[in-house]
Amino acid sequence: MYKQILILIIATLFLLPSCKETISVEKDFDFAEKQTKKMLLDLDTIKNMPRSINPDGKLETVGIYDWTSGFFPGNLWYLYEYSHDDFWKKSAEKYTEKLVPVQHYTEQHDLGFMMYCSFGNAYRLTGDKKYKVILANSAKSLSTRFVPAAGVIKSWDFSRSWSGTPWHCPVIIDNMMNLELLFFVSKITNDDKYRKIAVSHADNTLKNHLRDDYSAYHVVNYDTLSGKMTDRGTRQGLADNSAWARGQSWAIYGFTMIYRETKDPKYLDAAKKAADFYLNHPRLPKDLIPYWDFNAGEPGYKSPWGYNSDEFPEIKRDVSAAAVTASALLELSTYVNEKDNRYYKSAEKILDSLQDKYRATPGKDNFILEHSVGDYPRNSEIDVPLVYADYYYLEALIRYNRLKKGEPVV
Numbered sequence: 001m002y003k004q005i006l007i008l009i010i011a012t013l014f015l016l017p018s019c020k021e022t023i024s025v026e027k028d029f030d031f032a033e034k035q036t037k038k039m040l041l042d043l044d045t046i047k048n049m050p051r052s053i054n055p056d057g058k059l060e061t062v063g064i065y066d067w068t069s070g071f072f073p074g075n076l077w078y079l080y081e082y083s084h085d086d087f088w089k090k091s092a093e094k095y096t097e098k099l100v101p102v103q104h105y106t107e108q109h110d111l112g113f114m115m116y117c118s119f120g121n122a123y124r125l126t127g128d129k130k131y132k133v134i135l136a137n138s139a140k141s142l143s144t145r146f147v148p149a150a151g152v153i154k155s156w157d158f159s160r161s162w163s164g165t166p167w168h169c170p171v172i173i174d175n176m177m178n179l180e181l182l183f184f185v186s187k188i189t190n191d192d193k194y195r196k197i198a199v200s201h202a203d204n205t206l207k208n209h210l211r212d213d214y215s216a217y218h219v220v221n222y223d224t225l226s227g228k229m230t231d232r233g234t235r236q237g238l239a240d241n242s243a244w245a246r247g248q249s250w251a252i253y254g255f256t257m258i259y260r261e262t263k264d265p266k267y268l269d270a271a272k273k274a275a276d277f278y279l280n281h282p283r284l285p286k287d288l289i290p291y292w293d294f295n296a297g298e299p300g301y302k303s304p305w306g307y308n309s310d311e312f313p314e315i316k317r318d319v320s321a322a323a324v325t326a327s328a329l330l331e332l333s334t335y336v337n338e339k340d341n342r343y344y345k346s347a348e349k350i351l352d353s354l355q356d357k358y359r360a361t362p363g364k365d366n367f368i369l370e371h372s373v374g375d376y377p378r379n380s381e382i383d384v385p386l387v388y389a390d391y392y393y394l395e396a397l398i399r400y401n402r403l404k405k406g407e408p409v410v
């Protein structure tokens with residue numbers, strides 16, 4: 001009898017981990033609220049937007065024209081969406097309002113990140129018409145960067161390859177994320193102009209940014225007059241031919257979102273194949289949190305900026321790439337008819353890993369997640385919290401919660 005009970009107890013203990021079916025969204029939001037309340041106290045004296053932590057351990061903040069400025073207001077809107085607590089609404093309004101001047105900013109392509117994550121969520125959750133005008137102006141500013149000959153939105157005005165080739169119309173894979181703003185503004189203004197720009201950009205990205213294995217190039221440069229593609233490479237990845245993890249995540253998220261907006265199956269196909277590249281990669285760790293570049297530490301990848309895996313024996317993970325991917329996979333899972341629900345289960349696994357192993361340490365910093373990589377080649381933001389990792393994590397949790405309740409994911 002005792003023996004049988006003992007066997008039963010041991011079997012139950014073995015089975016327990018695999019019985020975990022759901023992520024505790026409530027616990028995650030509880031933690032996010034606590035951390036963000038402390039962050040708000042810090043910011044009271046600093047005034048800027050939080051981005052990361054500096055090498056000295058202090059909070060790194062940025063002004064409103066930094067590409068990351070919209071994520072903190074976005075985090076506050078997600079906290080409001082989950083809690084319905086007026087405290088979060090007021091905080092979100094306060095931080096969103098700071099970005100009003102950005103609606104006229106035309107010096108780089110990140111208007112979508114900056115304005116859609118902040119004002120886009122503000123409009124979605126409050127319906128306040130004043131936000132519509134600001135979003136429409138932001139789309140107008142972003143579209144000034146459209147280069148008709150090439151059919152793309154120029155990301156930066158100028159850059160260079162690592163070997164020194166000048167790039168006058170560089171487009172980075174990240175730019176796919178800015179298109180959501182354009183689709184949205186076409187809908188609210190009944191003006192197809194922005195949608196056409198977005199589709200043109202997506203088509204050229206589909207043609208030129210994806211390799212045969214559906215890994216993404218970071219940068220593609222075009223000739224501004226002929227519109228021809230002239231060069232492909234990286235600025236933030238390990239090598240021109242490597243797969244920078246966050247770039248891959250932007251591709252998965254971007255093509256999934258373009259499919260939502262167009263229902264054109266070629267984008268769904270690209271989203272699935274980009275996701276399969278991530279999920280099937282032999283170097284993807286079991287917890288599904290990728291190394292900062294899929295090829296970091298792998299022989300055969302020559303880094304033009306001098307990364308040498310002997311010097312960096314511990315290859316860092318990029319939690320931000322995982323958070324973006326989790327959110328994207330949850331949406332992607334609703335567009336496919338897979339018996340094994342692989343995209344959904346992989347997103348769930350990522351959320352589980354983030355909750356278990358990558359949470360910020362209270363007292364050390366006031367972000368939600370740690371262990372992201374911003375820009376390895378510039379030796380900047382390596383193994384740190386990043387505000388956009390938190391943003392896509394909260395978005396993924398909200399999406400996960402909606403799917404659990406049988407609601408539409410977006």
Ligand code: GLY
Nearest residue numbers: 067174236246374
């Ligand atoms: N969009 C810039 C980055 O992903 O680092």
